[in-house]
Amino acid sequence: MTPERVAAIAKALGHPARIRILRQFDQCVPHNAGEIFDGCDLAQSTVSEHLRILREAEILFARKDGPRTWYCVRRSVLHTFARAMEDLAVEPVLRHARSAG
Amino acid sequence: MTPERVAAIAKALGHPARIRILRQFDQCVPHNAGEIFDGCDLAQSTVSEHLRILREAEILFARKDGPRTWYCVRRSVLHTFARAMEDLAVEPVLRHARSAG
DNA sequence: TTCACATTTCGTCGATTGGCGATAGGGGCC
DNA sequence: GGCCCCTATCGCCAATCGACGAAATGTGAA
Numbered sequence: 274m275t276p277e278r279v280a281a282i283a284k285a286l287g288h289p290a291r292i293r294i295l296r297q298f299d300q301c302v303p304h305n306a307g308e309i310f311d312g313c314d315l316a317q318s319t320v321s322e323h324l325r326i327l328r329e330a331e332i333l334f335a336r337k338d339g340p341r342t343w344y345c346v347r348r349s350v351l352h353t354f355a356r357a358m359e360d361l362a363v364e365p366v367l368r369h370a371r372s373a374g
Numbered sequence: 375m376t377p378e379r380v381a382a383i384a385k386a387l388g389h390p391a392r393i394r395i396l397r398q399f400d401q402c403v404p405h406n407a408g409e410i411f412d413g414c415d416l417a418q419s420t421v422s423e424h425l426r427i428l429r430e431a432e433i434l435f436a437r438k439d440g441p442r443t444w445y446c447v448r449r450s451v452l453h454t455f456a457r458a459m460e461d462l463a464v465e466p467v468l469r470h471a472r473s474a475g
Numbered sequence: 476t477t478c479a480c481a482t483t484t485c486g487t488c489g490a491t492t493g494g495c496g497a498t499a500g501g502g503g504c505c
Numbered sequence: 506g507g508c509c510c511c512t513a514t515c516g517c518c519a520a521t522c523g524a525c526g527a528a529a530t531g532t533g534a535a
Contacts, residue, residue, distance in 0.1 A: 276393035283393075286459075287385030288493080292377040295462050306512055316495055321513055323493090340511045341504045351463035355456045358387075361396050362452035388524085407482060408521090417525055422483055439479045441532045 274357050282354045285330030290315060291323050295346065303343040375458050383455045386431030391416060392424050404437070404444040444446065
């Protein structure tokens with residue numbers, strides 16, 4: 274993962290409202306924008322903006338169905354990011370061993 | 375971890391230069407600001423600013439020794455953050471089981 | 476104490492962010 | 506077609522960011 278990509282994901286996660294949005298996610302059932310909005314203390318346009326940021330960072334996947342937009346979490350992206358964070362926390366020797374293995 | 379804390383760490387990580395700084399870290403040997411600066415294509419004051427941001431997010435630990443400041447990575451912070459990211463990627467049922475176990 | 480060095484802080488600038496209300500636009504439903 | 510619902514986008518504003526050079530601070534050596 275390039276530093277640019279890692280930073281882009283981190284940046285998208287760098288707002289409490291966006292963390293809360295992700296935490297209110299029940300991954301089994303995609304949520305539409307209205308449901309997500311209901312779980313926030315923010316204006317509809319503000320939530321829509323946060324969703325756009327998470328979408329553009331490819332943390333959320335959006336699918337339009339009729340008038341609604343359904344969102345779900347891209348688990349693999351968060352998982353890869355989590356691994357990258359773990360790698361930052363690990364000593365270079367182990368980091369080398371990990372990428373070799 | 376509160377959403378505020380998670381977001382604060384993510385925000386501090388949300389810049390490619392700061393990811394590069396962390397990656398150039400050899401954790402076994404603390405680096406001083408000059409060494410870190412040498413590894414960057416940025417003005418010295420800019421690097422100092424990036425170091426401040428990482429310090430304030432408690433991702434880096436700074437120890438002054440004589441005229442130099444030695445930095446090292448707070449592994450536990452990055453590790454906890456990585457776990458929080460993993461939790462975001464995991465379904466609520468498992469998330470519950472994890473925090474219970 | 477004077478100098479040189481290492482690092483941080485300050486001041487400035489243009490760019491970006493985050494918030495909101497208002498507006499636009501795409502779908503369904505009557 | 507006309508109307509309402511759902512969502513995204515626009516325009517505006519204050520606030521923050523990121524970059525830099527200049528200046529200040531702090532420390533050890535001569």
